Amino acid sequence: MEPWLHAAANDAALMSDFKMVCGFGGRMSGSGQDDAAMAWAMARAGEAASAVQTLTVPYDAWRCVAASLDLLGPAGRPLACRPLLRSASTPEGGLELDVADAGRGRPEDFERLGEGARGRAVLVRHEYPFTGDHVHRRRKYDMAVEAGAAAFLIANNVPGQGVLSGSSGRPRGVAGIPAAYIEHEGGEALAAACAAGNGRVRIVVRGAEIEDACASVGLAEVAGGRDGVIVISAHMDGHDLGVSALDNGTGVAVALAAFRALAARVGPDTPSLRLCFFCAEEWALTGSARYLAALAPAERARIKFDINLDTVAGDASLTALISDFPALETVVEAAAGASGVPVGIWLPLMPNSDHANFARHGIPALRLLAGFGKPESRVNNILSAGDVPAIIEEAELRQAVAVTCAMADAALRMSDAQLDSLASR
Template structure:
């Protein structure tokens, strides 16, 4: 991994991460030109930087820090008592902070979306790097990786019956062909699962398959697949094109990758609204012969993207690393405020607050904002592969993933023996801090298709917040309505409070359980019915 500073070639911000107390005493006035020089923004913008903590917040944080320091010095608290005092002090500081929300709101207004490979994606990388630095983190650097950056161009869908045709609204899915024009008979493939394609048999060959993104009328125990896995199955069945049907009402169109590994797929794939899909199915049920023509033009270029990394060095076990990460990138139909501004900007605020405390976690906390997640976990795959190749993976005790998380009610964990009990005990203690906002739930469910997956498949235990932010928010997933109006500031504040509390709990543990061994991991993945999806994606580690 090349340790590269975004600021090294720009002549700014480079010294901030290496300053000690002086950097923390800088005023907002002094930081304005510092950040402005680091972020390439259009000159027409009237607010050239995201806000730093206001005077009231700063006074409250200062009081919390000094009261805590006085308590520890006077009473010489040790062990569990000291941990409880620190936990409540951190929670008091986090409870009055909406800094993550303010930074996210600024980003949505001034940068927009954060698509990997775009100018906006580059600005988001620079913003994250600068915010980590002005927050005073011990170490800030980037992990660059190369990727093929797909960008949408034009798309047109027409459906006809021989007597006439209709234009239907749609959006191209990512990593679809750069140029394509395909006309094919429209065939209903239901949920696009293996059993649906088996029922179609040869009818799938050369057809435009109509496929639900969600699971509709699935039998008991039926599990859905990711859209990229459905696309892979459709291509193996010989489909000429794929028309995904969104299940969210109101004409909402959804995007996302149709590729498992980030490479371009050979057939066009697009998404249409649930209302249009339902109307087509009514006609197909009447045995009307329909032909779907899907035309699209897109672009792709080889680019270098960068994961942004910051560290808070552990006071007792600096070589043991707890990695907390989330993807910074987003799709381009809106600003990606929930997916994943919720998680990534919470991490930025979490790093700032932990750095401001008058005590250090016992283990090193590594904050990582990944790029390329939406196109196929590109940034997290690159970082996990690098760690495995260099032996650094052995130092990563666990990976905590914040993806569309907010108002956590507990934590899920995928790890070998000992991890469930450790997380349950930690949740019990966190619940004592706030019994109203935190339920202390736990889960051992393992899922895929986010940045924890590459680490999990290499045996690293993974942890994730348990959140339920409501149908209104999840309905805008990957769509044109994913904007800041969906984000409640308190959801991000509680992200920082409870994920931060968990980090201090894990950092203070006398000993953390280990990684999965290969057989343990294989058994666990099979038990979670993940062998099939991983085989479809070519990610099953045993073949």
Template structure:
């Protein structure tokens, strides 16, 4: 634990790589960097696990309003195409709005609003996109939360045809206000390229005295607006720092359980990297994972929260660890498929996401996926605070007795 600047150095170096959209040079540079930082932190070799996914890139993107062209950002995996149609403003884009305008959406471009993702009851943009497609919309626009900034993210489209989907600024959304003269018309044009691609998940294994493992993970990739600093350069730096501290005083015989430091890729592409990894494990290997500690956006708000995907059995351990650090930890139990821990939950493995700013609508976390998600939003103190809690929780999990570890699976719910 002698390198007091390791966490800061790691965070800044990851941000230096840029936004890390999967399949870009930025992401590849960050993956190579994490290979080196992982080995440095854990003092052990890093193993790369390549996986296949469907690559995508935008070649051209244009959005025209009645007043002229405006900036727009294509959502990941958006379908290409060219459409010209009236824009129907569906507000937040909740199911009630889609139902109320069911007879008006077909043949129009659906406009909705991005919302704080770290919040009870949040409707993910992929849900809104899917609702627009099912209602017969020919295009999809989602307005960002901050003046002057577009919003990025995944459309959630798989291999189905889909519709063009853009992130826009709130000012552009305001230009599509309905008047007595009718709804304004927009023209969306997007050319894309799709191809077979590969990316790497990275792993460092520190064996324990027994066969079980605790996974401490964070995701590598981000988006090409800003530096993806909160989401998730901060999570990578925190996971590295927690692993570094734990590895530094590893007992001669190992802990009761082994530690696996994991960096998953293509998380922003519907959690693809962790899904591919878990699909490749045997049933016995999955059963040997006691807990997933997922560090994703652990800065950007006043409070820290653990999103447990129904794993009520881990809550006592989490609360004890937080109290030991003088933290008040908010717990959110309903299933939310918003980060890699959700894939572990689907595989029957208890876990949680450590996140900051949950339910804090004015927190910096609201700027995730915008051009403002840059390193200046992140303080060294916030990184260290999250690392302190991640370290304490992971240490508790590594040496918990078998009866306590068995209780962690209590209350797990089936994913929807």
């Protein structure tokens, strides 16, 4: 490993930065914790940057006012639940509904259920989000809506882990159905009741729109002498069951360390380096979507490559999700070689973090991720109360810094023609 890369991986402030980010709490957008963490991070990035700026973008904020779920019938009892962000509301007294068990809630499950979903509370299961054939919660929700379901219940797939937190993706002004996470054990109870022919629940979800809410976007830049921009991005916001250590305290801390190390590698012969921290990522990737949409086309075209860091520790394995940009494979392989850290590659676009919004604008973008294809890894604490700093190994963070630095440095050394070729598909 080159000495500068070795020094970057050994960044003295990496662990204290990581603990600091987690110390702000879960950083749910709307809580103020995300903005407080952003202010701290921008001051931190400002020590290495030639310019820093914090923008705000509008997002469809919402909060839960009341929620409950009761299993009715012979085995009746209350079940723990947590509404998905932006869930539709029930009438004030709630809804009493028969439950239809849709298994994992994959397309074939909804096909099998057919009209059996209509007017019912559909029960599906959460899946470990980082496998090649994973079906995302928001897609399951959309399929339930399309099938005419009256409510959507998604059970945690991990026993003993409690409920999870996540977004329904329902935009403001769009009709939807009440939707909530339930515990693994609650899912088992509902499934047993369904099998016995008496799966019936009362669900109450009451939410309130928060008008005129804004999410922060933090930008720090080291200006190079050439026109292009290499971006390192990470989302600052999270969920509040734990402290969003995996998702995404790891990405924020690694991005700050990489930015510090790379600042000195930017010069008259390189493009610029920009650090982008987004909020409202957990709200259907809204923060980065609005930031990119608001850029003038010429300004957007200056961005040559986005390295998005989201959940980059929690397992020793790292994978680059390269968003259908095959040319990024050589960049990742070169970085793996330079850093001595193996990095797997997954070509198809996985729209599960901010890189997807860059990719949709034709900008070569990847997400660096730990634990891809490893549902038994510590990454399975994501979105749960178990997402706390203690599940992260220091060595995992350090190797992520090395890989990130090596990828960004490879891009900084490329000619304009080489950078442009990264976008070919």
